[in-house]
Amino acid sequence: TPSALQNWELFDKNGQMTGYKQVGGSYVIVVNKSRKGAAKAQQDIILNEYSQSIVKTLIGYTELARQYLKANPSTDEYQENAWRYMLIKADLNKVSRCLNFTSNISSLSISNDYRMWVYNHSSRMNEDDKLLLSKSVGLRSARKLRAIRTYIKNHSLQEVAEVLQH
DSSP: OHHHHHTOBSBOTTSOBOSEEEETTEEEEEEEOGGGOGGGOEEEEEOOHHHHHHHHHHHHHTHHHHHHHHHSOOSSTTTTTGGGBSOEEEOSSOEEEOSSHHHHHSOOOTTSHHHHHHHHTOTTSOHHHHHHHHHHOSHHHHHHHHHHHHHHHHOOHHHHHHHTTO
16 A cells, blocks of 8 residues: 555664565565554565566665665654655655655546546546546555455455455
């Protein structure tokens, strides 16, 4: 989910990579979801080869920014350990942790390419309904739809939990 990704710590306080690691023959990312409580907070997500290549690429792309953040720690409490997080952003003037990732993902803006596609391919609907539908489509609604489809097909909450990786 977007909140888990936003808070994905790639490194612990000692600089050890703990958010991406090999377990047995598989690679996993480790995220924490604070709303689940201490016992269920950690989630290990097994990566396929494609996902693994994306994570490795992102780590490589952000290495210089991470080095800069370590060498120049911020006094802002939300940015002081920014180098530890997977999602950081950089431009020619600034490097920081992505704190608004979830709002960017769930934004109701129609400027998103996927939402524009939904809007443009809803030809049998009136303009208001097309706009409403395109604003309703997102990662969270897709996850909900997948959960509902799994339950209708299998009548199993256990399978729903597995599909959502809970």
